[in-house]
Amino acid sequence: MFNPAAPTEKIKGIQDGISIEVVDCNKNFIVCLAQFDARSENVLLVCMYGALDDIDISRQWDFLSRLSGSFGGAWCIPGVAENE
Numbered sequence: 369m370f371n372p373a374a375p376t377e378k379i380k381g382i383q384d385g386i387s388i389e390v391v392d393c394n395k396n397f398i399v400c401l402a403q404f405d406a407r408s409e410n411v412l413l414v415c416m417y418g419a420l421d422d423i424d425i426s427r428q429w430d431f432l433s434r435l436s437g438s439f440g441g442a443w444c445i446p447g448v449a450e451n452e
Contacts, residue, residue, distance in 0.1 A: 388413070396428060399435070402444075412439045416447030 385405045392399035400413040414435070419425045436443075 396424075397431065409441050411442045411444055414443065414445045414447075416445055418447065 387403040389401045390398060391401055396417050396419060398415040400415070401410045402413045403410050412435075414432070416428070419428050432445075
């Protein structure tokens, strides 16, 4: 859906009305579609570990920029962004 190199096997989980599906991942991101109850819209949950060097930081921003064009709903991006 978001990355052609994404794992072919999707991971889904439902617990207490919360539904999460992992739709993409790499060494710095886990991208999920989450729904917090049956009445809510999907939220794009992007768990991120920030890159340390300028080239990888630029790649992360490019990834987020491309991702933003493919999802029109709400976002949540918890994570760590390293700054030196």
